[in-house]
Amino acid sequence: MLMTERQTQADTIEALAKKFGKDRTGLMPILQEIQAKYKHISDFAMQEIARELDIHPVEVYSVISFYAFLRSKQTGKFVIRLCRTLSCEMAGKKRVARQLENELGVAFGETTSDGRFTLEYANCLGLCDQGPAMLVNDVAFTEVTPEKVHEIIQECKRTFSVYAQEVQKHV
């Protein structure tokens, strides 16, 4: 990480600690915001968070490792979570899963080499009446078919390139 990036991340964490309070109850919201922004919580971020809340970095890591949505390793810009629980399984999840692997060229649990997509399974998403269901980041997709998978991925790629250009403008 570049020095300037470190500094912005440290500033972000400081601001979040101010917003959510410097005691332990602020830990989850801070981690959730860092995860959303940086797609993972780096060692550096853990140290900074620990410093702000006056706890040991190991404590921070221990919490991260407990929750499926919090990560210490970089995930893709788009995290795709396909539900694998019973109602979605019965509604045709297997074929959707296969198509996702085909489109992305990675297996479940992996991230594409360009860092754009992470593919993984989730447990029941609370959309069981409209399965197969999946989340792409925070957005829910229901009654997903293998054909729709292709469209959804294309749409992600399209918005990603827009995003990528924005980032370049700012650098």
Add this chain to the structure above:
Amino acid sequence: MSERKGYILFIDVEPNTGLKKALTKKRTEVIADIRNSGLKGRGGAGFPTGVKWNLAASASSDTKYVVCNADEGEPGTFKDRVILSEYTDDLLEGITIAGYAIGAETGIIYLRGEYEYLKKQIVDTIDKRRSEGWLGKNVGGKEVFNFDIEIRMGSGAYVCGEETALIESLEGQRGEPRNRPPFPVNTGFMGCPTIVNNVETLVTASRIIAKGVDWFTKYGIDKSTGTKVYSISGDCEKPGVYEFNIGITIAELLKEVGGGNAKAVVMGGASGRVVPAKDFAKTVAYVDAPTGGSVIVLGQERDMLDVAENFLEFFVEESCGQCTPCREGNPLLLDGVKRLKNGTCSMEYLQELMSLAETMQLASKCGLGQSSPNAFLSIIEHFETEIFGRVPVM
């Protein structure tokens, strides 16, 4: 408003009718109403809501909390998602009434991370209510009743729906269930008296105050008063969220959703039980006393061992790992189901697994481990002929 058909929950009530009435009553009267209504928790455990509120109200502390459990993670359950999005105002009203009743100033909604897309609407409705004077200082013009609601997100852990794990999570810890006692009504969030209630419970409570105890108790059977909201999915024509009278039988329910030809239903999600067709004449309340309202319909061609395997994979993944029966037991049951599928499980070994399952029910620390063997055991009980001597499918 909503086009759902209902009796108690899915009806239109003039906003804040319940809250206005509550504020004209003494706190103890509000609690007495809830107690006399016989309302039981709709989140799974079925604990009497009035008793819970009374315990928290009588605990001595300056600071108390109302926590709304919106972690809805039980497989096959999605009714809270519908209530959260279609009855947001009514839910916030219910939380406020609960706050008034127990003497709390803060309500917290713990929303599962998977429902992030509902967050904005909830936050906006909270802001709206604050600007209308239904939250904040002197709520509804009531002197010295100050109450506000905040929202906290989960991060993908089923066990955080268990109330003490939820509190741990709110406190910035791993979501590991606590030993009980002490109970949250005495020692909850930040060590203060806390009531944790399900989304549906809180909306129902506001309806009871709005429309009266007698109106409410007209619905239901015997000691189970009121109605229940069910999440119905699986092999049926009209899956979705339905409100039914508590006395409904499984057969009647299946008829409503177009699942008449079912082989079995899973009542209560992965923690629940599998009920075979021969028992469909029973009432939902009978087979599924502690219900979160999840109904998964299984058609004739479904393999019961696939069901057991799917659920056990769920529990292996979601166990917090704190206690041995649950941490070690679930992988063994899963392995057993795989053996049954392969046709490599002896009767003797199966009996060992069944006694292990009973140990898990008794010795696990929280409801997750205690109920994780339920589906497995009920499948073995009812579908014996289907599971022995299988030839592995290549």
